[in-house]
Amino acid sequence: MTRVTVEGRDLLLARVGDRYYSVDDHCPHMGGRLSHGTLDGTTVTCPRHGSQFDITTGRVLRWTHWTGIKLALAKMLKSPRPVKVYPVRTEAERVQVDLE
Numbered sequence: 001m002t003r004v005t006v007e008g009r010d011l012l013l014a015r016v017g018d019r020y021y022s023v024d025d026h027c028p029h030m031g032g033r034l035s036h037g038t039l040d041g042t043t044v045t046c047p048r049h050g051s052q053f054d055i056t057t058g059r060v061l062r063w064t065h066w067t068g069i070k071l072a073l074a075k076m077l078k079s080p081r082p083v084k085v086y087p088v089r090t091e092a093e094r095v096q097v098d099l100e
Contacts, residue, residue: 003035028081058082
């Protein structure tokens with residue numbers, strides 16, 4: 001898992017098995033760099049507050065690692081939003097990310 005910049009956009013690029021995936025590198029919760037987090041299979045965890053996303057779909061798996069009142073407040077301030085996913089393809093030895 002690494003951060004790459006394509007046309008001015010910071011992206012997370014990850015290889016899982018023989019496939020590559022790319023999502024925005026900024027967590028939609030509080031802007032943490034997802035590339036500084038951890039990757040377990042296809043689940044990336046933001047290093048700031050533990051938000052988790054599926055890098056194949058962008059789906060929110062967990063909004064923060066907080067519980068109880070802190071979690072309720074976090075959801076009131078910013079509702080859970082998926083991370084943007086970008087299609088990736090490989091040609092020969094090159095990895096290409098489609099930004100559109």
